[in-house]
Amino acid sequence: MAPHADSDTGYSGANSNSKGEVFTVNSPNVVYSDSAINSKYTYRTTSVEKDASGKYVATPKETLYDFQVDRKVPKTGMMLVGWGGNNGTTVTAGIIANKLGLTWDTREGPRAANYYGSVVMGSTIKLGTDAKTAEDVNIPLHSMLPMVHPNDLVIGGWDISGMNLAESMDRAAVLEPTLKNQVKKAMAAMIPLPSIYYPDFIAANQNDRADNLIDGRVASEAHVEKIRKDIRDFKADNDLDSVIILWTANTERFAELSEGVNDTADNLLKSIKANHTEVAPSTVFAVASILEGVPFINGSPQNTFVPGCIELAERHGAFIGGDDFKSGQTKMKSALVDFLISAGIKLTSIASYNHLGNNDGKNLSSHKQFRSKEISKSNVVDDMVAANTVLYKEGEHPDHTVVIKYMPAVGDNKRALDEYYAEIFMGGHQTISMFNVCEDSLLASPLIIDLVLIGEMMTRIQWKAKSNDGVATTEFKKFHSVLSILSYMLKAPLTPPGAPVINALAKQRGALVNIFRACVGLEPESDMTLEHKLYN
Numbered sequence: 001m002a003p004h005a006d007s008d009t010g011y012s013g014a015n016s017n018s019k020g021e022v023f024t025v026n027s028p029n030v031v032y033s034d035s036a037i038n039s040k041y042t043y044r045t046t047s048v049e050k051d052a053s054g055k056y057v058a059t060p061k062e063t064l065y066d067f068q069v070d071r072k073v074p075k076t077g078m079m080l081v082g083w084g085g086n087n088g089t090t091v092t093a094g095i096i097a098n099k100l101g102l103t104w105d106t107r108e109g110p111r112a113a114n115y116y117g118s119v120v121m122g123s124t125i126k127l128g129t130d131a132k133t134a135e136d137v138n139i140p141l142h143s144m145l146p147m148v149h150p151n152d153l154v155i156g157g158w159d160i161s162g163m164n165l166a167e168s169m170d171r172a173a174v175l176e177p178t179l180k181n182q183v184k185k186a187m188a189a190m191i192p193l194p195s196i197y198y199p200d201f202i203a204a205n206q207n208d209r210a211d212n213l214i215d216g217r218v219a220s221e222a223h224v225e226k227i228r229k230d231i232r233d234f235k236a237d238n239d240l241d242s243v244i245i246l247w248t249a250n251t252e253r254f255a256e257l258s259e260g261v262n263d264t265a266d267n268l269l270k271s272i273k274a275n276h277t278e279v280a281p282s283t284v285f286a287v288a289s290i291l292e293g294v295p296f297i298n299g300s301p302q303n304t305f306v307p308g309c310i311e312l313a314e315r316h317g318a319f320i321g322g323d324d325f326k327s328g329q330t331k332m333k334s335a336l337v338d339f340l341i342s343a344g345i346k347l348t349s350i351a352s353y354n355h356l357g358n359n360d361g362k363n364l365s366s367h368k369q370f371r372s373k374e375i376s377k378s379n380v381v382d383d384m385v386a387a388n389t390v391l392y393k394e395g396e397h398p399d400h401t402v403v404i405k406y407m408p409a410v411g412d413n414k415r416a417l418d419e420y421y422a423e424i425f426m427g428g429h430q431t432i433s434m435f436n437v438c439e440d441s442l443l444a445s446p447l448i449i450d451l452v453l454i455g456e457m458m459t460r461i462q463w464k465a466k467s468n469d470g471v472a473t474t475e476f477k478k479f480h481s482v483l484s485i486l487s488y489m490l491k492a493p494l495t496p497p498g499a500p501v502i503n504a505l506a507k508q509r510g511a512l513v514n515i516f517r518a519c520v521g522l523e524p525e526s527d528m529t530l531e532h533k534l535y536n
């Protein structure tokens with residue numbers, strides 16, 4: 001279904017038709033037209049109650065969904081807030097290099113552009129099993145639905161630093177000179193739009209790069225309208241069908257949540273109108289995006305989505321997602337903790353130390369900004385611990401410490417040192433010590449692509465339902481405004497109010513893949529492989 005031959009994804013194992021489609025579903029429940037894929041999907045869950053004796057009673061439930069996927073792949077723009085930063089310049093250079101099919105010399109020999117680290121572009125999913133050999137048939141995740149190809153993204157954005165992207169790519173010191181030289185000309189023509197700058201929200205040490213500013217140092221309606229106009233102009237100037245806004249600017253301090261200021265949509269809008277000092281730049285960008293009806297995704301840990309912002313998104317049916325790219329140390333943690341606890345090993349302490357020398361690290365050397373990051377890096381084990389009442393009593397939790405130090409010498413190559421300490425059988429202990437060098441921007445940039453591609457895809461999926469108690473949704477509706485399907489890429493996944501937060505990495509990926517499967521009428525991949533277990 002991708003508009004590109006599989007060679008663009010570096011994938012050679014699939015055969016695709018003239019439209020680049022890798023598969024179709026042969027089922028009476030799935031109907032293809034030129035404009036849409038319509039599927040009927042039975043969603044099977046288990047409802048659990050306690051009986052009078054306190055025993056659980058499990059009742060299978062079925063809900064019949066109709067899914068509709070718009071097959072027209074739109075010309076899409078990606079507008080980055082913080083475009084001139086390490087992540088912004090790196091993802092831009094990476095997309096240009098892939099689009100041009102560049103190779104460049106390195107000490108280890110020639111390297112070619114790729115999308116490694118992108119779950120959409122670099123991973124595969126099991127479609128099913130071969131009808132003749134019963135072997136797994138795996139296809140690129142990107143081929144599951146008619147998704148935008150990152151090579152086709154039109155890129156723009158804002159930065160408080162006015163450097164062109166070639167200069168800021170040099171400042172970032174992430175990419176090899178032999179690659180930079182090949183994209184420098186294109187990137188020199190890319191100039192970030194001036195942005196809003198409220199000094200109190202980021203470290204004072206960022207002030208020296210703030211030379212590309214919109215007037216006004218507190219939130220205002222004028223700021224919202226200026227950003228809305230920037231979005232409209234970018235869309236019109238590039239003849240785009242859709243635009244996704246993504247925050248990859250500095251980590252802000254948390255905004256104080258208070259009644260009458262940001263607790264409701266109306267109060268938030270009033271606070272912006274009244275130039276309230278507790279409205280963060282990232283929240284102003286989110287409000288502008290919501291009012292423009294374009295998805296806004298937060299790649300940083302601050303509480304951009306104050307309750308009033310979430311309510312505004314719900315009111316306008318606009319998509320939001322966040323928070324904080326899950327790129328290295330935390331991604332490893334969410335997989336390792338899932339493994340240990342689901343193996344019945346009682347994790348009792350996690351010590352997470354990391355140091356880095358990029359501008360992100362410089363900003364995080366300020367306590368208020370570090371605190372935002374400490375929160376997002378610390379909550380990632382909560383769901384896995386709470387789910388295992390065999391190992392952990394109510395309220396019991398492993399010790400968990402997060403340390404971040406700014407060490408300029410290592411630049412973007414963040415060092416993560418972790419110790420996991422656990423109780424095992426009969427009083428024994430297991431100690432896992434890990435040294436993980438995360439080249440932060442090269443790990444985060446593919447996540448930016450995933451967030452934008454999946455965020456855009458979700459704007460083209462609608463559903464209606466008929467549950468087995470007869471409650472029917474008659475009109476097609478969009479997914480909830482809060483895109484929790486993005487959680488695999490995020491440390492502190494934002495969920496619809498009242499919905500549980502899932503941090504276990506495998507569950508997050510399973511949700512993404514199985515929702516995409518449902519959209520084409522396919523059952524979830526259960527890994528049961530009964531076909532290999534029941535017959536002699």
Ligand SMILES: NC(=O)c1ccc[n+]([C@@H]2O[C@H](COP(=O)([O-])OP(=O)(O)OC[C@H]3O[C@@H](n4cnc5c(N)ncnc54)[C@H](O)[C@@H]3O)[C@@H](O)[C@H]2O)c1
Pocket residue numbers: 081082083084085086087088158159160161195196197198202209247248249250251252281299300301324325326327328358359360363439440441443444
């Ligand atoms: N692996 C990773 O790199 C990683 C992982 C998780 C989260 N993050 C988060 O992503 C964000 C970006 O990381 P980075 O390494 O690119 O940082 P960076 O400091 O290199 O880039 C941030 C950019 O944002 C700009 N900026 C600051 N305030 C702005 C505003 N109000 N409007 C527009 N631009 C503004 C800065 O000038 C800078 O160019 C940080 O918040 C970081 O914590 C990064």
Ligand SMILES: O=P([O-])([O-])O[C@@H]1[C@@H](O)[C@H](O)[C@@H](O)[C@H](O)[C@@H]1O
Pocket residue numbers: 325326327328329330331354356360361364373377404414416438440491
């Ligand atoms: O995703 P992850 O590697 O756990 O977390 C990273 C932190 O280790 C790092 O200190 C911070 O600067 C990055 O922005 C990112 O948040």
